Amino acid sequence: MPRVSMTVNGRAVTGDVEGRTLLVQFLRENLHLTGTHVGCDTSQCGACVVHVNGESVKSCTMLALQADGTEVATIEGLAQNGSLHPVQEAFREHHGLQCGFCTPGMVMSAVDLLKKNPNPDEGEIREWLEGNICRCTGYHNIVKAIQSAAANMKG
Amino acid sequence: MYDFTHHRPASVDAAVAALTGADDGKIMAGGMTLIPTLKQRLASPSDVVDLGAIAALKGIKEEGGAIVIGAMTTHAAVAANATVKAKIPALAHLADGIGDPQVRNRGTIGGSIANNDPAADYPAGLVGLGATVVTNKRQIPADDFFTGMFETALADDELVTAVSFPVPEKAAYAKFANPASRYAIVGVMVSKGPAGVRVAVTGAAPCVFRLAEAESALGGGFSADAVGKVKVSSDGLNSDMHASAEYRANLVSVMLKRAVAAAG
Amino acid sequence: MPDTGIGASVKRKEDFRFLTGQGRYTDDIDRPGQLFAYFVRSPHAYAKIKKVDTAEAAKAPGVRAVFTGADMAADSVGSLPCGWVVTDRHGEAHKAPPHFPLARDKVRYVGDHVAVVIAETYAQAKEAGERVEVDYEELQAIANPVKALDKGAPQVHDEAPGNLCYDWVLGDEAEVNAAFAKAAHVTKVDLVNNRLIPNAMEPRAAIGEYDGGTDSYTLYSTSQNPHLLKLILCAFVLGISENKLRVIAPDVGGGFGSKIFCYAEETVCTWAAKKVRAPVKWTAERSESFSSDAHGRDHVTHAELAMDENGKFLGMKVETIANLGAYLSSFATSVPTYLYATLLAGQYTTPVIFANVKSVFTNTAPVDAYRGAGRPEATYVVERLVEVAAREMKLDPAEIRRRNFIQPDQFPYQTPVALQYDIGNYGASMDKALEMIDYAGFPARKKASEAKGKLRGIGFSAYIEACGIAPSAVVGSLGAGVGLWESAQVRFNATGTVSIFTGSHSHGQGHETTFSQLVAETLGIPIENVEIVHGDTGSIPMGMGTYGSRSLAVGGSAIAKACDKIIEKSKKIAAHLMEASVEDVEFEGGKFRVAGTDKEKSIAEIAFTAYVPHNYPPDLEPGLDETAFYDPLNFTYPAGVHIAEVEIDPSTGVTEIVDWVAVDDFGKVINPMVVEGQVHGGIAQGVGQALLENAVYDMDSGQLLTGSYMDYCMPRADDLPSFRVGMTQTACTHNPLGVKGCGEAGAIAAPAATINAITDALGILSMDMPATAEKVWRLANQHAQAAE
DSSP: OOEEEEETTTTEEEEEOOTTTTTHIIIIIISSOOOSOOOSSEEEEOTTTEHHHHHHHEEGGGGGGGGTTOEEEEEEGGBBTTTTOOOHHHHHHTTTOOSSSSSSHHHHHHHHHHOOOSSOOHHHHHHHHGOOOOSSSHHHHHHHHOOOOOOOOHO | OOOOOOEOOOSHHHHHHHHHHSSSEEESOOOTTTTHHHHHSOOOSSSSEEEGGGGGOOOEEEEEEEEEETTTTTTHHHOOOOOHHHHHHHHHHHHHHHSHHHHHOOOBHHHHHHTTOHHHOHHHHHHHTTEEEEEESSSSOOOOOOTTTEEEEEETOOEEEEEEOOOEEEEEEEEEETTEEEEEEEEEEEEEEEEEEEEEEEESSSSSEEHHHHHHHHTTOHHHHHHTTTTOOOOTOOOOBBBHHHHHHHHHHHHHHHHHHHOO | TTSSSTTTOOOOTTTHHHHHOOOOBGGGOTTTTTTTEEEEEEESSEEEEEEEHHHHHHHHHHHTEEEEEOOOOOOOOTOOSBBBBOOOTOOOOOOOOOOOSSOOEEEOOOTEEEEEEEEEHHHHHHHHHOOOOOOOOOOOOOOOOTTGGTTTOOOOTTTTTGGGGEEEESOOHHHHHHHHHTOEEEEEEEEOOOOOOOOSSSSEEEEEETTTTTTEEEEEOOOHHHHHHHHHHIIIIIIIOOOGGEEOOOBBOOTTTTTTTHHHHHHHHHHHHHTTTSEEEEEOOOOHHHHOOOOOOOOOEEEEEEOOOOOEEEEEEEEEEEESSOOOEEEHHHHTTTTTGGGTTBBBOOEEEEEEEEEEEEESOOOOOOOTTTTTHHHHHHHHHHHHHHHHOOOOOHHHHHHHHHHHHGOOOOTTTSSSSSSOOOOHHHHHHHHHHHHHGHHHHHHHHOOOOOOOOOEEEEEEBBBBBHHHHHHTTTBBSSSOOEEEEEOOOSSSHHHHHHHEEOOSHHHHHHHHHHHHHHHHHOOOEEEEEEBBBBTTSSSSOOOOOOIIIIIHHHHOOOOOHHHHHHHHHHHHTTTOGGEEEEEEEEEEEESSSSSOOOOOHHHHHHHHSSSOOOOOOSSOEEEEEESSSOOOOEEEEEEHHHHHHHTTTTEEEEEEEEEEEEBBBBBBHHHHHHHHHHHHHHHHHIIEEEEOOOTTEEEEEEEETTTTTOGGGOOOOOOEEEEEOOOOOSSOOOBBBSSHHHHHHHHHHHHHHHHHTOOSSSOOOOOHHHHHHHHHHHHHHHHH
């Protein structure tokens, strides 16, 4: 069995995987980081979004072995010292989540957006979220939350 | 997904060796099409040759007046690249509209064109800009590269290493996305430059094609008015539950006008 | 008003765990020694199973067992029941063909369950699944619900001749015909209510577990109603004693109705756990969700509205063919009947209504309740009819509605279709919505759009729903197999904190917050001292679960009742401690006081005394722990007006929703933030139905053509606008909280508002959903040609 090593949320990890093992499987099954979810099999829903070397990716469409030697960040690593990341805080403040299933991917995607575009307008936020499907919120409050997070992160 | 042996060569030669040494090897670039295909068990390669570790295939440079993009350069990298944005903004715009942000962070130009999905954006980009595909063996003009639905001129042991784009005088890409998959139902790239006036259409037919009537109309003057009367026939266009051939023909003419207007 | 009490937009208690990746959904749970199930499904819409050969699969690596329908039959596993008996127009019960968890003789839709492979890993189970050899004899399928009724159509079940499940009527046909005979104008519409796939983002999942030592089972399942699932599995399907099955529905990632039902997969996992003596886990791949979650809607309707010369409604006739799919899902029969035709009065005084519903079997996935369940279909019929009537009568769409609204002084109002609305003020919602959208400014906006080459339209939807389902005696008389009350247990802990055990289930609704607000205010304790426990039949009292916007109206009322019992008992303890008579003890803000004195005891002190009863009333039981069951006296009737404004690009047919105003009357509101969130989500699903979503089967082969997100178009962020939500309020008259329910309103109102706006923009009367760009483009072009 091939061996894969990477840094996940700042911690060096190693594991034996198959060639076909997806990054999301490695995270959920080997590392028991179940905050990253699987909501589809065609790379569209975005429930599985994590960061690899600082870029948001769909961990269901990446082999664990492709992530060998990378830095991976998941939703579990976002809050620091018990305090929520501003994007997490804004989702809570603006009711940007209901059932919570799409939320980890949605938040990780939003964090990447604000890194690249710290001041997005509503249209840019909505376009960026093309790869994240939410069935609960109608996106209204997610958009509001991201706008608010952007403002707070600047302040 | 069936299991396979994963290879991660560090050079193109090693990749070719791994590929030719396998019973049924597949090249994986970004994996945006291959991994979903494997998940659905629509393919069962014995070996997957992952090009992700070949540094030589990544990057964008200006070379002899052309923009040369390494095969493993991601869509996001193309969209964000200052040189591309300055010299061929239409190409940056095209790359910025592929899939979604996460797909753009993994998907690559080489993988996209080697797969030649009839609804992919890059084939219109290459043909519409008169690009040249560079492989480990030769250089192939884009016009000759895309040979049919999911078919290219690549030989079994041939890899795309880069794509070279001449810098156009003006160019623009207009896309009408499938609301579900976000692939192109129709995408039109227009350009005027060293390769002449070019109009390439993706999504509408089984393979990217050039729209001769539009090219000749624009040859007489590159303006939205010039293409206003171009009739697009629905013959040979795709028809499926997302769009009939007739509707696609309409979208080709609308996207053509929008692209020409955007090119200025 | 305290900032955590009723009416406050308290931030949700559940969010921290969801935002930090610490939610615990079924697939996140692993049980020691668990095995994985893979279901071998039918690739054919209709076929005879001649033979299933599992020998090769059983030998595959990691495989522990392979089971087929025959194995389940040998164990006397029953059929998945439909829990609502609809009596047809001839007085006969609906046709109820068997629905076995694993098919026995025939497969009847693509995705039907043929065998289960249980292996050490999911990959092994799936690979072995390919080695299960099924010899099918393909049969001609029937997917079209209208053609299913044709003579000579393929027969889905021998038990249902002509594919008819029932031919059902409501209302007095003769009276309606008489009304039509007097009409100055009759408006007619033909409508298709497109089939939808619910697509909760969390795919269904189950882990069945068996404990040989106690001969008992545990099922983890993505359920909206764990007790109901337990009841069905025990009493009807698996024959397990009800005290020997515990069902746990942990965090559930959205339901929208699709997780109400008892499905084959969870049944098989529970049953198989004993066979293989190990936990058996199954998680749906999204493609399985598409093919085998219960779908929604799928009606074909002809409707007519008779009016006098002033546009006053005189009568309505509705004929509907409803597609129930290949088998009856748990509540399938009730959706196109009692949840649909009873709502055809809408907000109007239409004096006589007649509805005929023929529900049919086809070779498609089972169809059951999906957000709104029958009520969106009814609203679509009523509000399309009214809109077309307005256009034909050249009346303003707001005006024709106003002329026919039930007036505030007419409540309680008995409709001709069985329901008695308790209260409402429909004109108030209309006024507010018109003001919010700036109706008077619409012509100018339309002109501005025209200047940009765009077509602008405005569309109304004045909806009503019957929620908070509902009085047990009423639903029982209509055929429901269960009571529809709710339970709550309020348990004070000795240190003054409170645990609430509710039969309602939260899968996104935010009960942990809103129920806590209710309890905190009622008992006068800090909200952080309240814990809501739900979803585990091992700890909660028997309860009916969450659907039909019932949690607050029914489940919340049960909590309120249990809190009242707590206060009542506490008063006795307080009276004893303060040496006063019970009648003199008053309760307010968490304190018991003796009237006219400065004596007081906090409720926490009382709770402590109840558990440490050293100084205690001699005739009173210790403890402070009360359970209440609440059975509603009536449905609740949320209602409102939604107005959509759209802009269409005629060159591509793309419709953009440029403005949306929703004014809803949900009665009293506990948490406006949560309520608005429910409205947003509902609208998104309704707009999804109107513009994007469509479950398409190939009508000849019965293959599902929209089996992934590549082809089934889910609404994304860039398909939708921000919504403007307003409220009006008339308090429900018959529950202790005055609340009505808000979960389904958006999905009910939105389709008609959207289509009314698009047809207004195009200057046409009708079009079918979804209004895809190509459809709109064709209509816009025809319209343009006609105008030339």
